[in-house]
Amino acid sequence: xxxxxxxxxxxxxxxxxxxxxxxxxxxxxxxxxxxxxxxxxxxxxxxxxxxxxxxxxxxxxxxxxxxxxxxxxxxxxxxxxxxxxxxxxxxxxxxxxxxxxxxxxxxxxxxxxxxxxxxxxxxxxxxxxxxxxxxxxxxxxxxxxxxxxxxxxxxxxxxxxxxxxxxxxxxxxxxxxxxxxxxxxxxxxxxxxxxxxxxxxxxxxxxxxxxxxxxxxxxxxxxxxxxxxxxxxxxxxxxxxxxxxxxxxxxxxxxxxxxxxx
Ligand code: SAH
Numbered sequence: 055x056x057x058x059x060x061x062x063x064x065x066x067x068x069x070x071x072x073x074x075x076x077x078x079x080x081x082x083x084x085x086x087x088x089x090x091x092x093x094x095x096x097x098x099x100x101x102x103x104x105x106x107x108x109x110x111x112x113x114x115x116x117x118x119x120x121x122x123x124x125x126x127x128x129x130x131x132x133x134x135x136x137x138x139x140x141x142x143x144x145x146x147x148x149x150x151x152x153x154x155x156x157x158x159x160x161x162x163x164x165x166x167x168x169x170x171x172x173x174x175x176x177x178x179x180x181x182x183x184x185x186x187x188x189x190x191x192x193x194x195x196x197x198x199x200x201x202x203x204x205x206x207x208x209x210x211x212x213x214x215x216x217x218x219x220x221x222x223x224x225x226x227x228x229x230x231x232x233x234x235x236x237x238x239x240x241x242x243x244x245x246x247x248x249x250x251x252x253x254x255x256x257x258x259x260x261x262x263x264x265x266x267x268x269x270x271x272x273x274x275x276x277x278x279x280x281x282x283x284x285x286x287x288x289x290x291x292x293x294x295x296x297x298x299x300x301x302x303x304x305x306x307x308x309x310x311x312x313x314x315x316x
Contacts, residue, residue: 055069055098055123056123059119059120059123060119061231061232062117065095065116065117065164066095066163066164066165066166066167067097067117067164067232068165068230068231068232068233068234069097069098069100069230069231070097070100070101070162070188070229070230071100071229071230071231072225072229073100075225075229076100076101076104077104078222078223078240079101079104079160079162079186079188079222079240080101080104080105080108080160082160082186082222082240082242083158083160083184083186085105085108085109085158086108086109086155086156087108087109087110088109088154088155088156089108089109089110089154089155089156089157089158090109090110090111090112090149090152090154090156090157090158091105091109091110091111091112091157091158091159091160092111092112092113092114092145092149092157092158092159092160092161092182093105093111093112093113093114093159093160093161094113094114094140094159094161094163094164094171095114095115095116095140095161095162095163095164096113096115096120096124096135097115097120097162098120098123098124099123099124099127099128101160101161101162102124102128102133103127103128105160106128106131106132106133109132110132110133110152110154111132111133111134112133112134112135112136112148112149112152113133113134113135113136114135114136114138114139114140114143115135115136115137116137116138116139116140118137121135121137134152136148140167140171140174141167141170141171141174144178145174145175145178145180146178146180156183157180157181157182157183158182158183158184158185158186159175159182159184159185159186159187160185160186160187161186161187161188162187162188163187163188163189165189165190165193165234168187168189168190168193169193169209171187172185172187172213172243176212176216181245182245183244183245184242184243184244184245185217185242185243186222186240186241186242186243187240187241187243188225188238188239188240189238189239189241190236190237190238190239191224191236191237191238191239192236194221194238194239194241195239196209196210197209197210197213197219197241198210198219198220198221198241201300201301201302201303202300202301203300206300207265207268207300208261208262208264208265208299210304211261211265211302211304211307212258212261212304213243214303214304215248215249215251215257215304215307215308216243216245216246216248217243217244217245217246218243218244218246219241219242219243219244220241220242220244221239221240221241222239222240222241222242223239223240224237224238224239225237225238225239225240226238249305249308250308250312251308251311251312252311252312252315253311253312253315256311256314256315257307257308257311260276260279260307260310260311260314261307263275263276263278263279264276264299264302264307265299265300268298268299268300269298270298271295271296271297271298272284272288272295272296272297272298272299272302273295273296275299279314280314281295283310283313283314283316284310284313284314286313287306287309287310287313288306288310290309291306293306
């Protein structure tokens with residue numbers, strides 16, 4: 055890094071220093087020359103450099119202080135960097151004129167916007183094969199939690215509906231400058247054949263409402279819904295309306311949403 059560069063907390067800047075870990079992260083995907091990788095927050099470009107050995111990259115970086123250095127470092131490479139806030143972009147438009155077979159997101163992202171980044175990819179229906187991202191360990195636990203565990207919540211249901219989730223490996227806080235206060239974990243989210251939800255909007259709302267008060271039963275959290283229809287689905291799985299959401303697999307929520315939509 056340029057000596058005069060000042061790390062900015064507000065942009066979640068913790069740069070990776072361990073080359074081996076960066077290689078491991080890239081190797082979770084078998085990339086070919088025909089693919090395109092979206093990288094959010096290249097920072098000093100350590101991960102970008104490894105990705106470019108395999109394929110082409112479209113990166114989004116919010117910090118203009120990194121512009122000169124990144125452009126100089128990668129000037130002859132198959133890389134396009136958009137210096138803007140990833141969350142504000144129209145991604146489909148950005149990738150529209152790029153030729154590729156498969157699309158991936160591989161990033162050590164800014165942690166303060168982990169969930170918004172994933173939700174954006176889902177909501178804008180960006181067709182990614184696989185997302186490989188580094189996240190805070192606690193958040194990784196929540197994302198990959200299974201029904202019945204303490205960390206299971208609405209985001210676990212949503213992510214399990216869209217993706218096969220896997221915890222790849224843990225990354226200690228010592229592998230970054232500046233050193234963060236927490237450890238990290240690399241997780242992968244692989245696109246899967248979904249059970250069909252007839253009305254996604256209703257499904258999203260249902261999940262949000264079902265987990266609104268964690269200690270409450272489904273009957274209480276969902277009192278404005280057609281409880282009879284909900285109960286009919288629950289019965290099939292030997293539950294009733296006294297169950298708490300944290301016990302229910304995402305597939306049951308899919309079924310409830312579809313029953314409510316009828
Ligand atoms: N990937 C790099 C840097 C990680 S730090 C590495 O592994 O070393 C997170 C990076 O995301 C920083 O470079 C930060 O400036 C950038 N960033 C923060 N918010 C962003 C946003 N909204 N859009 C795009 N980039 C962002």
